[in-house]
Amino acid sequence: MGDLFSGLGAGWGLVDSPTALLLIVAGLIVGFIVGVIPGFGGASAVAILLPFAVLLGAGNSVILTLAIYCGTAFGGSIPAILLNIPGEAGSAVVAIDGYPMARTRPHLAVGISRMASMVGGVIGLVLTILLIHPLSAVALQIGPAEMFVVALIALVTCSSLVGDSVIKGLIAGLLGMLIAMTGVGPVSATPRMNFGLLELYTGIPLIPAVLGLFAFGELIIVSREIAGQSAAVDGLGAAGMAPLKTAGRLRRLLGLEDFGELVEGMKITLRYRATLLQASVLGVVIGAIPGMGSSVAGFLAYGRARDRSKDPESFGKGNPEGIIAPEACDNAVSGGLLVPVLTLGVPGNGTSAVLLAALYLNGVEVGPRLMHDHPDLAYGSLLAALIASILILPLGIVLAGPLIQFTKVRLEILIPIVLVLSVVGAYSAENSMVDVVVALVFGLLAVVLRLCRYPIIPLFLGFILGPLTESSFVRSLALSQNDVSIFWQSAASKVLLAGLALLIVSSNRRLRRQRQRRKAMADAT
Amino acid sequence: MSKTRNLAIGLLIPVMVAVYLVLFWRNTAGRTLASVGFPRLLILILALLIVVQTVQELRGHAATSSSEGEPVETDEVATPAAISPDGPPLSGEGAxxxxxxxxxxxxxxxxxxxxxxxxxxxxxxxxxxxxxxxxxxxxxxxxxxxxxxxxxxxxxxxxxxxxxxxx
Structure with a gap:
């Protein structure tokens, strides 16, 4: 317990400065804006800001990244509730009950959403802070052989859960790992598969790869939604956003037009303590599993809240629990997400992968020793996320009104601006046009993969885990003098391998059940 | 025509990855096992997965060609589009x-x-x-x-x- 408090003390030193607070507020505002704009995700925003973030140093870049992530989770639910247009995948489920309620009482729905977001985020992070210390102590016992198996587990988990096919997920993940093998390996000075380019001698640069997958690729893909924009903008009228005189417009913009309704919404949220707690715990657990993410968590929390409810028929018609459960769960995911990142150096989604990239680029060795070697960074990031979760409430009250206006920004205008920012960001990393070309290639690869229904997240996870996995593999074999039994000799390895086998078997069973269900449905029709 | 297009889309990634694997394998020829052992292990596993995926695509294509409207047995899981963290799958529309x-x-x-x-x-x-x-x-x-x-x-x-x- 003493270590926990000393870690928290070290972490407090990181966030206890005006700069840190400013970065949290700035990150939240950026996250709110990104979350509100349909099609853009938190990973895209942090990827675009990565070249700047690296300049801020390890601590501040982590603070900024986490604040953006927390802001994105909340921002996405604003258009989902008011316009029935989810700003990001995790917010889709909030619209099921949020939109019907907002049609008659929009401020009540927004008040519920704001309070549930804050409480979910805070519970999730407090649970994570309590859990992470004992978990990090276990992680410290992990040797290279166990680390190799852990990396495989992370990759298989992510590949089997993301997308619609385990094999496609595995192909994407292993391809990412293989791409990461470009350049010199851990025991040789001769580069591998660098196409004769000196710039790729040390491997594929991380910033261009991140920008390619999450900025170029996403922006090309999001351009498909240009045709559907007019309907979204028309929807603003239905949400009661018609023009007013100056004073009324200002009050509406600041969300103070009906403050009583907002407060009532917050009070209603606090009445559903069991739902808040259950959804938050679920969020932490799901966030800790690589590849799951907030979209799955929100649907599961909604389903559980409906199953437990005494009035399940009211779900889908504006039941407060239908907003509280997914909102609390979605924001609690941000806590759970940090568990594998900080204890093992394994990212759970795109945003946490970029977070790890920011640490790598600042020279921080990410892995099981992170909590031990850099307690200030580890606990500081948790405290930064906690402060961001608390600030969601006041900032959300003030900014929800203005934020909804961002849904009016035309993609035809937004896409060129963000692309220019990304191109210059890719170039600025090493002052090299090769980096821009690398980003372009990764962007096109992301588009082709998405068109062929291959998931992107396992590819990036494989790319991030590649060097760690290879060095663990090589070190294990060096320690055992090329005896491969090192991978299953220790008790921890046996447990981990059993977990991996269980994972593969359960994925296969899930697929078989799906196939049988589809066959039965086809036979019935 | 759309069936052929679907097959082409289904085989595009396996073909691209197969070319990359061949190039990578040839690039690592003649090196020490410690230097290229892990990439070669990855190449072998990926090659196996690509064969499985290609067979599934071809079986799916043959099944849809022989029986109109019959379900295709691949390992595709009917995941709701919104649940996928990568967002909804893309089609050729709006390209x-x-x-x-x-x-x-x-x-x-x-x-x-x-x-x-x-x-x-x-x-x-x-x-x-x-x-x-x-x-x-x-x-x-x-x-x-x-x-x-x-x-x-x-x-x-x-x-x-x-x-x-x-x-």
């Missing part, structure tokens, strides 16, 4: 704006070193908005100005040699 953005981006990256950062950025931002079907002049001008100012800020802040490189 035109995607091709436009990709082509303009590639052209921008190509001309940037030759005509310089400011003119290429202004050209890219202005023409892309118009090519995507937007016609209101004021927002386009604002977008061009924002892009050029962004580049200028980067050049000043990071001291980037972006202006006129290659000229």
């Amino acid at each position: 035109r704006p995607m091709v436009t953005v990709a082509a303009f981006l590639a052209a921008y990256v190509f001309i940037l070193p030759w005509i310089g950062a400011y003119p290429s950025t202004a050209l890219f931002a202005g023409t892309l908005s118009i090519a995507l079907g937007y016609r209101r002049p004021l927002p386009i001008v604002v977008s061009v100005v924002v892009c050029v100012v962004t580049v200028a800020i980067f050049i000043q802040t990071f001291n980037l040699p972006l202006v006129g490189i290659g000229r």
